[in-house]
Amino acid sequence: MSWTTTLGGHSYRFADLRDLLARSTPLRSGDVLAGVAAESAAERVAAQTVLADLPLQHFLDEAVVPYEDDDVTRLIMDSHDADAFAPVRSLTVGGFRDWLLSWEADTATLSALAPGLTPEMVAAASKLMRVGDLVAVARKTRVVTGLRTTIGLEGRLATRLQPNHPTDDAVGITASLVDGLLHGAGDAVVGINPATDRPSTVLALLELVDDARRRLDAPIQSCVLTHVTTTLELLEQGAPVDLVFQSVAGTQAANRGFGVTLDQLREAHAAASELHRGTVGDNVTYFETGQGSALSADAHHGVDEQTLEARAYAVCRAFDPLLVNTVVGFIGPEYLYDGKQILRAGLEDHLCGKLLGVPMGVDVCYTNHAEADADDTDTLLLTLGAAGCGFVITVPGGDDIMLNYQSLSFQDVLQVRQTLGLRPAPEFEAWLGSVGLLDDAGRVPQLVPEPIRALMS
16 A cells, blocks of 8 residues: 655655655654655655554554564564454544543553554554653553562662673672662663673673672572573573573564574573562563664664564563663664664653553663763653653663663662652662661662672672
8 A cells, every 4th residue: 555645735655554654753864774764854744644644453454574474573463452452443643642642541541552552553653752742651651560679660760780891700790780789770680791692601690690689688680681592501501590681673584683583582481480580570581672673684674663663572572571671872873873863762662662561661872973972861861760761771880891882870860760759669679778778868878888898898
């Protein structure tokens, strides 16, 4: 199906649903690189005008990646819940956008609707929203998960404590871990990106963090962000695996580029679930995504990067994750050129994931060759805090010395929690208070409490 419209005396034609969605997307460098972006602001407005009048039902009739060629498309279509979709079945994309902003679309209603929405539907609606709209709808959309801490509750902002080290040095990682705990970070996960994927190294890192957890009696979960096949191997050896991690994308071909299949994810999810390591929940998977990943793998099928990102959340949703985060500025300016594009992408990803029932966090970050700086990360962090983001990633000093990119510091999250009146996950907050890392006013003390001193020694 194609569409033609006239705007300002000019005629515009959109060849198919892929073309319409791509040319409706607010400007980003990745779509320009892929050759799918609108050629002018006028063409973008023309596409958005057509998109606003498109019935939501159309997304069930036309796939942006062919059903017979792509297992992510099959997952989306085969798992669609028609009964959950019924309340919005008669709406257009524009009508859906307006309904999402209405009082009628409250938290309970949005939660019930999630199984009935496809990634393409929520991506389309987000393309018609301004930044304020993205914040307003996300704020009332809530996804709550748990393992040893509960993530996603209203008024809470959790953190991933990321103690990376360029040589996987145990002392360096422990120092960063202690630094993070002293600043009240780590309630979402202590997540390490290993410098090497060797199973022996990954096992040593898992045991290091698990030992710290047990010595401190801290309600935290750990994750070494190794490939799922390495995790499967370690699970068979009885390693202390809390969370199965994998980077995923929105097409079968892009996931193939990550070396992963849906069947492997099912196997790993089942194996980790059998360990029953949780205390407040049983969500045992952790996924990372990012706009541009399919394009960088030459696996985008002519689809815009934001729609493909939303499709990645359908993969995540199938495995009941504890955590999902978009590494919004990590891939580089080839895909998100500057702070403005990073800001919008982060808010789009956060909203689309939550509307699909996925527990979304954001790595508020940028690479050193992007047109972005700390003012941009401050702005995105504050807007995500206002939007009810589940968690963000934090590193010592805001500078990841292993991955060589800029993210948030532990201090940044302390500041936004204080500014917006947000608190850590409840189980972690109680532990912080019990060991003297949080006073009655919710402030981090100046002195190092004895349990942390013991770990340092």
